[in-house]
Amino acid sequence: MGLNPGREHKSYPSVPETVAEVDSFLDERLRAAGFPEDMMADVAVSVSEVVNNAVIHGNGRNPEKHVVLELDIQPDRIRISVEDEGNGFDPDALPDPVASDNLMREVGRGLFIVRAYMDEVHFQKMGGRGLRITLVKILPDGDSG
Amino acid sequence: MKLSYQERGGVVILEPKGKILGGPDATLLKDQLQTLIDSGKVRVVIDLAEVDYMNSTGLGILISTLTTLRKANGELKLANVTEKIQSLLTITKLVTVFDDYESVDEAVATFAK
Numbered sequence: 001m002g003l004n005p006g007r008e009h010k011s012y013p014s015v016p017e018t019v020a021e022v023d024s025f026l027d028e029r030l031r032a033a034g035f036p037e038d039m040m041a042d043v044a045v046s047v048s049e050v051v052n053n054a055v056i057h058g059n060g061r062n063p064e065k066h067v068v069l070e071l072d073i074q075p076d077r078i079r080i081s082v083e084d085e086g087n088g089f090d091p092d093a094l095p096d097p098v099a100s101d102n103l104m105r106e107v108g109r110g111l112f113i114v115r116a117y118m119d120e121v122h123f124q125k126m127g128g129r130g131l132r133i134t135l136v137k138i139l140p141d142g143d144s145g
Numbered sequence: 146m147k148l149s150y151q152e153r154g155g156v157v158i159l160e161p162k163g164k165i166l167g168g169p170d171a172t173l174l175k176d177q178l179q180t181l182i183d184s185g186k187v188r189v190v191i192d193l194a195e196v197d198y199m200n201s202t203g204l205g206i207l208i209s210t211l212t213t214l215r216k217a218n219g220e221l222k223l224a225n226v227t228e229k230i231q232s233l234l235t236i237t238k239l240v241t242v243f244d245d246y247e248s249v250d251e252a253v254a255t256f257a258k
Binding site: 016017018019020023041044045048049052097098103104105106107108109110112113116 | 164166167168169170172197198199200201202204205206208209212229233236237238239241242
């Protein structure tokens with residue numbers, strides 16, 4: 001039995017409340033589509049990391065800049081894209097958060113966590129007008145029908 | 146996220162409930178912890194039993210709190226760490242940083258030693 005497919009996108013202002021708004025939206029949509037309960041937290045945490053990065057770093061907390069979320073539910077996987085209006089960054093140039101020198105840093109773990117929890121993570125620079133990060137979570141065999 | 150707290154034997158027990166993902170909820174937790182520290186309460190247990198999950202923002206608050214409390218000769222201990230948060234602490238190697246206990250009573254008792 002697979003997920004009920006669907007696709008939609010929403011735009012959010014770059015304000016602190018957006019991370020909770022996105023979480024509520026995803027929670028409702030994924031539950032309605034039949035997404036496994038035991039995978040919800042991994043997705044929720046991962047998306048929150050990317051949304052926070054978009055709001056804070058990509059869009060500089062500017063409420064007039066937007067974070068665009070696209071949710072694509074397919075029978076055997078979900079694909080979530082988060083796009084900001086920033087200059088992008090090199091995901092391979094980030095310090096290793098589990099190196100002993102970095103362990104007590106208060107920041108810098110978000111992408112590491114996303115890569116641990118999601119099956120695929122893709123980065124796409126939008127021609128100098130923003131960065132789009134796409135996360136994919138694939139259902140285990142037997143759940144996709 | 147909702148936040149309540151109690152004091153027991155000179156130890157503050159914070160009880161967040163819900164999700165810690167950033168935004169105003171994270172600010173609430175951070176501000177409450179700072180208020181406690183400013184009033185000289187440096188022995189703190191955070192009861193995570195009712196926290197559904199947290200992200201790196203939540204971890205950052207825990208680390209910041211731990212660092213600040215230790216500088217003030219205090220300590221932060223975690224209690225009732227759920228499976229999901231344990232997984233997060235493990236993959237980020239923060240299991241080596243935080244003391245966590247299976248109950249609030251156990252965590253509070255270690256402050257008496």
